Amino acid sequence: MTQKIGAGLLSCADKIWETADTLRGAGIKASDWPAYMMPFFALMMLESRLRRFRQSRIDEFRRETEHAFNFEDAAHREWLEYSAKAANKGYHPELLLHGKGLGETCLVPGGNFLNRLLAHLDQYDPDTKRLLGIGYAQGHAKFLDMQGKASDLFSRDNCPLYPFAQKWASIDLTPFDNSEITTIEEHIKRKWADISAETAGEQYTPSDVIDLATALIVELRHECKGGAGIADIYDMASGGGNFLFATEDAMRDAFPELSVRTRGQELNDALYALAAIEARFREGARIEWGNTLTNDHFLLDKFDAIVANPPYGVDWKDFKRHLEMDASGRFDPKRMPPTSDGQLLFLQHAAFHLSEIGVATIVHSGSTLFSGDAGGGESETRRWLIQEQDIVEAIIQLPKNEFFNTGIHTYLWVLNRAKPANRKGFVLLINAETCFTKLRKNLNQKNCEIDEVNRARIVQAFRDFADGPISRKLPIDALLYNKVELELWRHDEEGRAIGKTEKIEGKKIVVRSDDALYNVDAGLLDLAPFAGKTVKEAIALFHEAARNAELTTVDVSGGQFYGRENETGTIWVGPENKGLGVLSVRAKAVKSKGQERARVDIALDRLLEKDSETVPYSSDEAINNQLIADFLARWVHEPWCLHGWKTGCEINFNRVFPKQSGIRASKEILKDIAAVEEEMARLEAEIAADLCVEGDDGTGNER
Missing domain, CATH: 3.40.50.150 (Vaccinia Virus protein VP39)
Structure with a gap:
């Protein structure tokens, strides 16, 4: 990190960093040091640039007029001031005309140094003061907040403001471009x-x-x-x-x-x-x-x-x-x-x-x-x-x-x-x-x-x-x-599924959700088990029981039987396993004989699920369509309905630059397994020998 910093620059950087010793001694935590260092670094950077500018203008005056610049001459001073203001690089009359910066402000110790420092800084042009954070109004941005940080240092024990400013004043950035x-x-x-x-x-x-x-x-x-x-x-x-x-x-x-x-x-x-x-x-x-x-x-x-x-x-x-x-x-x-x-x-x-x-x-x-x-x-x-x-x-x-x-x-x-x-x-x-x-x-x-x-x-x-x-x-x-959106018709491992929607009807139907029984007479839910509940509350409890049950069965008058394992989706019709499907049991509030009742609709249906597949892409539309068709034909083995696709974009470095992991030879693995088995046999023998010693005191009696 330091190879670009020569001896002069590195010495200067180290001197800047030494100013942190004063902050450490003042009890300021390390993570806050930059907030105190930055305004003074900016000030010294600004001073160095203005001193260089001052010298360049004096040299320019000498070249153009073939006369030495005379600070006692009002016309010369006016020319320099006008030149500085026109350049808009910052303006400070004491620094420009008399070369007085932070170092000169620090020459006299003691007294109210904060007031002297702020008086010196107040001579800068308005925009420079704004950036340094001098004289900001309440509610306005403080930027580098030189005023706030200087005031804080001045108010601390041992008043570290003066030694801190003095260290910064000794840092000359003028030689550096x-x-x-x-x-x-x-x-x-x-x-x-x-x-x-x-x-x-x-x-x-x-x-x-x-x-x-x-x-x-x-x-x-x-x-x-x-x-x-x-x-x-x-x-x-x-x-x-x-x-x-x-x-x-x-x-x-x-x-x-x-x-x-x-x-x-x-x-x-x-x-x-x-x-x-x-x-x-x-x-x-x-x-x-x-x-x-x-x-x-x-x-x-x-x-x-x-x-x-x-x-x-x-x-x-x-x-x-x-x-x-x-x-x-x-x-x-x-x-x-x-x-x-x-x-x-x-x-x-x-x-x-x-x-x-x-x-x-x-x-x-x-x-x-x-x-x-x-x-x-x-x-x-x-x-x-x-x-x-x-x-x-x-x-x-x-x-x-x-x-x-x-x-x-x-x-x-x-x-x-x-x-x-x-x-x-x-x-x-x-x-x-x-x-x-x-x-x-x-x-x-x-x-x-x-x-x-x-x-x-x-x-x-x-x-x-x-x-x-x-x-x-x-x-x-x-x-x-391509992210392809599908709807799949799910089948079990033997390729079986409910083939079509079948409505289940009967004068008397018993719905079992695990151990709970619900009677459905002429399509209406018996509300007796829901005493004290409104029809809507009863319907909600009925749906909750059907939804949370591991097994739902429906017995229809006449001996017909339907069942579904809700976790696997397996359907039975009578004693026979029919494959995967949905046993839909839904209730809704209706008016019957002048009062509100709960009507139950029961049906067998296909098990349809939404799915998505990631498929390679081609900017050629015909080739892209073929890529999707070939992928689905090869990898999707259940009946499906295509609902469209979207084009996505991602950059996966791990896929492009796969990390190689060392694979051990099978002989080495078998050798290690044999060593472990041998060690386990040895341990078992030692445990058996210890048990034998504990169980016999030498006279044939157990201890």
């Missing part, structure tokens, strides 16, 4: 994630996963020969911006002539603020705050590259109605997943925002591959992406335990709006489950990483787009299936 700042941030977040699984799961994507995703984005850009022009990059769940800005850096490195613009949206207050501050110092970057699904700030935009690690298993029932009424075209009522997990909504959102040459790498959990039944919202989303849109180019199974707070399998979806002709109609599955190296020390649940060698191996498999040691090239039809 934007990419290096992001690397430091990644390193710190990795440590935060090691401490707080709750924070990590929603907010942090490991750098090795980011490196793989960005490598694939670069590869796809190479394939479409897009080394020049403009590339718009988007992250719909941008967090602190690491994934988004790492993709930007990778694209700039790979294509120096490419003009890159980044866009992101994030719901978490603090992470949005962190990303928004960094975005100020990246050319063409813009981060918005809010729920991507309900309030899309980039609704009219299309993007050439999309990266994201949206949240897993997040409930969206609170805005279900809102999305069902969404008229943007992003979502379709037929493709709505269950409200317990909105991952597939993010996939639909990404597909909507892809440009004509747009590509995407999006991290998801396994539920996006197989959850839901044919015809349901989840299956329909997969089918829409894979078959109708044909934009899914590859799906990569990542190693287990890649993330900090979960050991579940995760998958990288690779989308491409401009799939090459030779890849249309196909999806590449890559099983990278074993493409990792073990970490020396586990980071919470993360115990492995995709190193450079394995990353190159995965990218090469994607580039080859063919069957290989870790890859399978599948036609789209192989990922689809």
Whole structure:
């Protein structure tokens, strides 16, 4: 995880992490440390960028005018202030004109340091104060909440605010460029994630996963020969911006002539603020705050590259109605997943925002591959992406335990709006489950990483787009299936069943449900056993007894007998077993001779059951119909009625990449059995000898 961090960056990251010692000493629990560290990290990042900006403008003034910049000259100061405000990267007069930042504020110990700190921070421009969390009104978002966290530290025993701020003030981020700042941030977040699984799961994507995703984005850009022009990059769940800005850096490195613009949206207050501050110092970057699904700030935009690690298993029932009424075209009522997990909504959102040459790498959990039944919202989303849109180019199974707070399998979806002709109609599955190296020390649940060698191996498999040691090239039809709905006429093992409906009538009928007897005279139920009950209550009790009985029999006047074992469905007519069927005994309330009575209808009928079968699929209608017919003819042996079928879609990595289990030779198994039998015989002999000794005291008398 540290191979990208040089000595200078690593030293800086370690100094940042040492600030946690003050928090530990103040009694703040480890999982809360990030909330105190993030605002000060953002402040020092902001200061470093403003100091660099200040110096660059002074140098520019010297080059343009061939005169030294004079801070005593009002015209020079006015030019610098105007330049800073126009750049809209943040404005602080003391920092801009006199170089006074947090370090200078910390020079004088003692006094009311909280007031001095807040007075210093209050000089920033309104938008910077909003992001830092200074002077927010009650009920408004606090974002990084610098004011709240500083006040909390000031109020604690020993007042740790001053030493904490002093440590941060000694950290100079000025020497590092934007990419290096992001690397430091990644390193710190990795440590935060090691401490707080709750924070990590929603907010942090490991750098090795980011490196793989960005490598694939670069590869796809190479394939479409897009080394020049403009590339718009988007992250719909941008967090602190690491994934988004790492993709930007990778694209700039790979294509120096490419003009890159980044866009992101994030719901978490603090992470949005962190990303928004960094975005100020990246050319063409813009981060918005809010729920991507309900309030899309980039609704009219299309993007050439999309990266994201949206949240897993997040409930969206609170805005279900809102999305069902969404008229943007992003979502379709037929493709709505269950409200317990909105991952597939993010996939639909990404597909909507892809440009004509747009590509995407999006991290998801396994539920996006197989959850839901044919015809349901989840299956329909997969089918829409894979078959109708044909934009899914590859799906990569990542190693287990890649993330900090979960050991579940995760998958990288690779989308491409401009799939090459030779890849249309196909999806590449890559099983990278074993493409990792073990970490020396586990980071919470993360115990492995995709190193450079394995990353190159995965990218090469994607580039080859063919069957290989870790890859399978599948036609789209192989990922689809027919779910055939049937009604079966059930028969017993000898092929017997009730052949037709037969109504049972007689002047006197006795219905037995286990030990209970119910008389039916001229079709009317004798209500005497139900004394004190209304007719409706009697009917309900009668039905309950028939439903719960193991055996129901019907004796008709004249000696005719019918019976049914309700568990097996076996029917008797007289003494003869007639096979499987239904003995239907139903009562209903009727008017008879001016009073309400219970009429009973009794009938024998065929045992019909609904069933469904999963049948292979073909996009050719004639072939598909034949596949269904052949399957039913081969595997369904009872008479059936076809009620139709639905097309489903799922991706099953275990079926495509079956796990081999070692099968022992029969000789080895027999040898082990013989050893066990020999051991059992020995134990039996020892037990028999012990019993003999206990039962005889040597004189022939039992003890």
